[in-house]
Amino acid sequence: MLTERQIQVLKVIIDEFIQSAQPIGSRAIAKKDGITASPATIRNEMADLEELGFLVKTHTSSGRVPSEKGYRFYVDHLLIPFQLSSQDMGVIQHTFAREMLEFEKVVQQSAKVLSDLTSYTSIVLGPQVFETTLKKIQIVGLSDHSAVAILVTSSGHVEHRYFNVPKMLKSSDLEKLVNILNDRLVGVPIIQLEQKLSGEIAGILQEHMSNLDKTYAFLQQALLEEQPAKLYMDGKTNMMRQPEFNDIQKIQSLFSIMEQEDEIAKLLKTSDKGIKVFIGHENQIREMQDCSLITASYSLGDKQLGTIALLGPTRMEYSKVISVLNALSVQLSRTFDSWY
Amino acid sequence: MLTERQIQVLKVIIDEFIQSAQPIGSRAIAKKDGITASPATIRNEMADLEELGFLVKTHTSSGRVPSEKGYRFYVDHLLIPFQLSSQDMGVIQHTFAREMLEFEKVVQQSAKVLSDLTSYTSIVLGPQVFETTLKKIQIVGLSDHSAVAILVTSSGHVEHRYFNVPKMLKSSDLEKLVNILNDRLVGVPIIQLEQKLSGEIAGILQEHMSNLDKTYAFLQQALLEEQPAKLYMDGKTNMMRQPEFNDIQKIQSLFSIMEQEDEIAKLLKTSDKGIKVFIGHENQIREMQDCSLITASYSLGDKQLGTIALLGPTRMEYSKVISVLNALSVQLSRTFDSWY
DNA sequence: TTTAGCACTCAAGGTTACAGAGTGCTAACA
DNA sequence: TGTTAGCACTCTGTAACCTTGAGTGCTAAA
Numbered sequence: 001m002l003t004e005r006q007i008q009v010l011k012v013i014i015d016e017f018i019q020s021a022q023p024i025g026s027r028a029i030a031k032k033d034g035i036t037a038s039p040a041t042i043r044n045e046m047a048d049l050e051e052l053g054f055l056v057k058t059h060t061s062s063g064r065v066p067s068e069k070g071y072r073f074y075v076d077h078l079l080i081p082f083q084l085s086s087q088d089m090g091v092i093q094h095t096f097a098r099e100m101l102e103f104e105k106v107v108q109q110s111a112k113v114l115s116d117l118t119s120y121t122s123i124v125l126g127p128q129v130f131e132t133t134l135k136k137i138q139i140v141g142l143s144d145h146s147a148v149a150i151l152v153t154s155s156g157h158v159e160h161r162y163f164n165v166p167k168m169l170k171s172s173d174l175e176k177l178v179n180i181l182n183d184r185l186v187g188v189p190i191i192q193l194e195q196k197l198s199g200e201i202a203g204i205l206q207e208h209m210s211n212l213d214k215t216y217a218f219l220q221q222a223l224l225e226e227q228p229a230k231l232y233m234d235g236k237t238n239m240m241r242q243p244e245f246n247d248i249q250k251i252q253s254l255f256s257i258m259e260q261e262d263e264i265a266k267l268l269k270t271s272d273k274g275i276k277v278f279i280g281h282e283n284q285i286r287e288m289q290d291c292s293l294i295t296a297s298y299s300l301g302d303k304q305l306g307t308i309a310l311l312g313p314t315r316m317e318y319s320k321v322i323s324v325l326n327a328l329s330v331q332l333s334r335t336f337d338s339w340y
Numbered sequence: 341m342l343t344e345r346q347i348q349v350l351k352v353i354i355d356e357f358i359q360s361a362q363p364i365g366s367r368a369i370a371k372k373d374g375i376t377a378s379p380a381t382i383r384n385e386m387a388d389l390e391e392l393g394f395l396v397k398t399h400t401s402s403g404r405v406p407s408e409k410g411y412r413f414y415v416d417h418l419l420i421p422f423q424l425s426s427q428d429m430g431v432i433q434h435t436f437a438r439e440m441l442e443f444e445k446v447v448q449q450s451a452k453v454l455s456d457l458t459s460y461t462s463i464v465l466g467p468q469v470f471e472t473t474l475k476k477i478q479i480v481g482l483s484d485h486s487a488v489a490i491l492v493t494s495s496g497h498v499e500h501r502y503f504n505v506p507k508m509l510k511s512s513d514l515e516k517l518v519n520i521l522n523d524r525l526v527g528v529p530i531i532q533l534e535q536k537l538s539g540e541i542a543g544i545l546q547e548h549m550s551n552l553d554k555t556y557a558f559l560q561q562a563l564l565e566e567q568p569a570k571l572y573m574d575g576k577t578n579m580m581r582q583p584e585f586n587d588i589q590k591i592q593s594l595f596s597i598m599e600q601e602d603e604i605a606k607l608l609k610t611s612d613k614g615i616k617v618f619i620g621h622e623n624q625i626r627e628m629q630d631c632s633l634i635t636a637s638y639s640l641g642d643k644q645l646g647t648i649a650l651l652g653p654t655r656m657e658y659s660k661v662i663s664v665l666n667a668l669s670v671q672l673s674r675t676f677d678s679w680y
Numbered sequence: 681t682t683t684a685g686c687a688c689t690c691a692a693g694g695t696t697a698c699a700g701a702g703t704g705c706t707a708a709c710a
Numbered sequence: 711t712g713t714t715a716g717c718a719c720t721c722t723g724t725a726a727c728c729t730t731g732a733g734t735g736c737t738a739a740a
Contacts, residue, residue, distance in 0.1 A: 377682075378684080379684095380684070381682055400688090400689055401690050402689095
């Protein structure tokens, strides 16, 4: 569809624009290595590329700027694998060399590295518990009417939920309850907890003890309550350094949406394996339609755990960002695998 | 030191400037209720107030703007108690009416209410564990070389720390360890854990078992590791709506410092009881020297638990902010008290 | 001590002029 | 037929200039 030369011109324009954020003129392109045609010829090609929707002008006599369609073509067909500098690789290695025992810390550090290496905003969705099994459950009474249930999963995740207990309940009853739960639930995938709790276990409990009904209802409610996935973002302020966001209005609307972590989390949850690129209006969230979002996933074994992503202006260093995400995705998966 | 009329003029200027963010001229002041003097007289007073350091001009022929010294005087002597609107009170009531069982949720909601009611940025330092005692300790092995220790405090706080265990350790030994720890440590104030762990307990363990040494060292390290206090901020983007921050540079430096939560936490930790106002350069952090920070504390019984604060431009609605902080501080303390 | 009057200052906004970058089109060229 | 040089045209950004309006400081009178 596009001629060889058109592709060449398009690539030069996007590469240059990613660096300079300025519209690119025909003269500048003609000077580039690999380009033999004269400015006039380039102008003709540019007019064609504009007609095809790959380029736009900011005003009648300005140079050209890539359109979203242009970026899409660039990402799909023109991307050359980016070799991370040994310095950048060093930063990653160094970060993961420190012994870290916690998911949280690892994930948080990843967000930091991502934004540091790219100067964009990183978003990391913490590991989901879906795929793990229950390792231990413990209940600790706090007062005569409240208690906390603590769950430890096979992946080492610790969660706790508070719930009410009726005043008349004896602590020995609570102990009995914990024992039954541990007997029956250890090893059960977290995702099956709901089913087990309301089926099997409920029956057993009814046999053994009468006054536990109410407690059990509260506990069940606490355990099944959907916990929002942990979200880590880093380098938000990097966005302010991008020339496309030197407008308070834009910054504000972008930051407003970034404060709504649940929205962002929803966005990243749906991502599946591999690298995904969302350019401008391909983003569901309106406030992000001047931006591109690139997501990747990390896993434990073959189970997908979570998502890492980078948000930047549509004029993004796609090539580098994808490499960094790749490297980090591998590194994260490797780290988690080494734990088990 | 200041005449009655000077005080009157100063108050009008600050009140007006807080509303309009524009320099105030003598004519505007003369028109105000309660002011009988003519613009010329006011001008003389203003010149005096400027000489005394309470006012500044933005340029030779502009109206006057309060200086930090002016705000300080205003806060110390001119503040009239602000009556929260019943609507605002309603928002607070309503937020706390919903049953909440967790410190985290309550504290997070508080941050939200604070920023919603004031249109500034709220900062809430989560409850510190210093004053609480240990209620329960539990250790769960995760793999053959790692485990997680879970602590529950008397205030219902749950914390967990990961640590290494030598491979040769039997799980029965771990159990023994937990039992000893629970026997000896339950009821001990968290703040005394360090002492107990390295003194008394270390001795007992040495008697009972030999191969626990290494595990114990790791556990001790994990437990004593200083956990950063949880910090909740809300309404950061409110700052962008303030006219004094319609400059990307300023916004950026402010947001950069707000991302450094450890710095902020350090700042709030030092606060003691009652409301404290830090105006402009009274703030330790350079990037905040265009801002004022107002802090208050909340408590459980007579033990101070944490800090709530509001960050805004020096041109802040001091009166309202202080009322809101007061109301919330009371509400928070009341909520926590009701739990125990 | 207060006030009216007046000259003076400064910021902000609008207008004009101009240079620079870049385009599209035409006509000549290979 | 594709490529290129030349040229008129368009638009942006910046600087210089002017005008307006708000506000001051000072002086002299009340």
